[in-house]
Amino acid sequence: MSLESLQPTAHGEGVPEETFDVEPPYVPDHEALAAVEKFEDRFLDRELSWLRFNQRVLELAEDPQLPLLERTRFLAIFTSNLDEFFMVRVAGLKRRIAAGVAVPAASGLMPTEVLDLILTTTRELSERQARVFRDDIVPALSDAGIELVRWDDLDREEQKLCKRLFRDRVFPVLTPLAVDPAHPFPYISGLSLNLAVLLRNPKTGKEHFARVKVPPIFERFVPVGNQRFVPLEDVIGEHLKRLFPGMEVLEVHTFRVTRNEDLEVEEDDAENLLAALEKELLRRRFGPPVRLEVEESIAPQVLDLLVTELGVSDQEVFKLRGPLDLRGLHDIADLPRHELKYPAFLPTTHPRLAEVESAAPVDVFKAARRHDVLLHHPYDSFATSVQRFIEQAAADPHVLAIKQTLYRTSGDSPIIDALIDAAEAGKQVLVIVEIKARFDEQANIRWARKLEQAGCHVVYGLVGLKTHCKVAMVVRDEPDGIRRYLHIGTGNYNPKTSRTYEDLGLITTNERIGEDAAHLFNNLSGWSRNATYDQLLVAPDSIRDGLVERIHREIAHHQAGRPARVRIKANSVVDEAVIDALYLASQAGVPVELLVRGICALRPGVPGLSESVTVRSVLGRFLEHSRVFWFENGGEPEAWIGSADMMHRNLDRRVEVLVRLPGEDEVRSVGDLLDLAFDPDTNAWLLDSDGVWTRNDGHVHLQEALIDRQRRRR
The missing domain is CATH 3.30.870.10 (Endonuclease Chain A)
Incomplete structure (x- = not known):
């Protein structure tokens, strides 16, 4: 879909720089600010809000109306999202706790409280993902002729094929690492899939532990013909006697570690930023563990060894029904079964x-x-x-x-x-x-x-x-x-x-x-x-203040009886100053509409605070990524687009740019897009004042509607 009319406009035409002179300009006084600040719990926790975003991704995997392989892909996306969340956000939270920086979050929760809630919520979501995979996706794939099986489900010929694969390709790559007084516990790289192997020496009767890394260079799900697949760790686990000749293999369990992989580079002290960053990338590989995933069948003594050697707490251990690490489902989703995917879509030239x-x-x-x-x-x-x-x-x-x-x-x-x-x-x-x-x-x-x-x-x-x-x-x-x-x-x-x-x-x-x-x-x-620009807002100098000023201007328009409304489309809305300005607008009676893909720390629908605020989220085949800031401006709408989300890092620690759309056609087109997104008939998740997202039953799907328009244009 083209987001503008096909009628050209001459440069210089469009929205004048200031349509109305509001005299005096609206500046919130102490009393107005106090009316907002008295709501001490007005911010939802950003980390928990992110987890609710990933829950929405999981709900797409659960949606029987979506094509089967797309549901399969959403399971893989859920895993990747959660991995990055632990590597960065949970790792940062643990670092602050360890450093004794016990400052409450904007939500009022202490870091330890947030961490406890994260681990509890993540455990529920991870178990839910495992159930969806086992009870819904695997049977549905099987009905469609795509079978994800375990080793015992393979027939004789399939097992022979896997044996040849192991002998010719996998075995030469494997490196078994023993643990004993002469061999310290090996380093376990972040996100790698591993086999914990319990062995016994038949001559001495002594038990030993070894770790085998599942090589990431091979396909996660091994094809055995006729669109049947078996996890690679099953193939390796069945042939461990070749790795440990003369030993008895007692037990094999898969496990996976997530590590702190966020970077810390002190730029002021680095003569050469490239060299400093390259050095830090090496350090990233050895970050401390923040999560241990194991199969629920793991032997207690093996789990105790992993917990002790990796230094994770019991809370950070996630026992799950295997297989672990469902990122490999991307390969299954890529299978050439077009009838099980979204209909083909080709972009067209504007x-x-x-x-x-x-x-x-x-x-x-x-x-x-x-x-x-x-x-x-x-x-x-x-x-x-x-x-x-x-x-x-x-x-x-x-x-x-x-x-x-x-x-x-x-x-x-x-x-x-x-x-x-x-x-x-x-x-x-x-x-x-x-x-x-x-x-x-x-x-x-x-x-x-x-x-x-x-x-x-x-x-x-x-x-x-x-x-x-x-x-x-x-x-x-x-x-x-x-x-x-x-x-x-x-x-x-x-x-x-x-x-x-x-x-x-x-x-x-x-x-x-x-x-x-x-x-x-x-x-x-x-x-x-x-630091001053005419048609741009640039962080860290002017985006926050520029947006807050325009939100205040909408309040002035509303108080003067002119049309007023604020509409924002973003990935995340977390910044307290922007949220408080939106609360002020709502208290004044200005309609506020937010379309937020990910995190939202604003509580909509709170009596006396945010009754005129609605928050929606749209997820689908495309990742909603654009940022739009649209103001009614007394009847002469103004719109900005750019790279900035409403987060501290974007507004304070990044160079971000918003550009004011220069013509009426562009502003109208963005307004039309927002009209469709906020239409009650458009399928979306709605946020309530308790931070709970509920999917409506709208029959219009935003992205499909835009695809249809684009096809009609073609």
């Missing part, structure tokens, strides 16, 4: 980039000069818009410079290749590479070095801040002078994730936005510290 039917690609610069282009991915193709914009800029002899931020990109990125081509062609290329992008650090270090070697100017952003904004600027020499072309978006410059992440992006030649972007890049690459 109408304003395909106005003339031609075999040649559209000239993005010519199209952008005619009118702004508001992109909505994945419905609008990334390849024929953003990627083509950068590739044409690299090849265009009239382009003098390309400046771009890179937070995450794909392994074979055409964006990187285009920037290298541009530099080798003699263009000035500045790339702000965020090498501290969590879990992408190693890849970003490689790209940074590759770009440097090609002659690009590579900068790692500002000390103490992650550069998370999504901005690309092309400087072009044209007959009427230098012109800046801008792309500002809500998602990464990643062609792969652009097919599954929902994001917005603006391509524009708006001079005021271009001037702001030029100042932004100067701030990031040089010593300039311009």
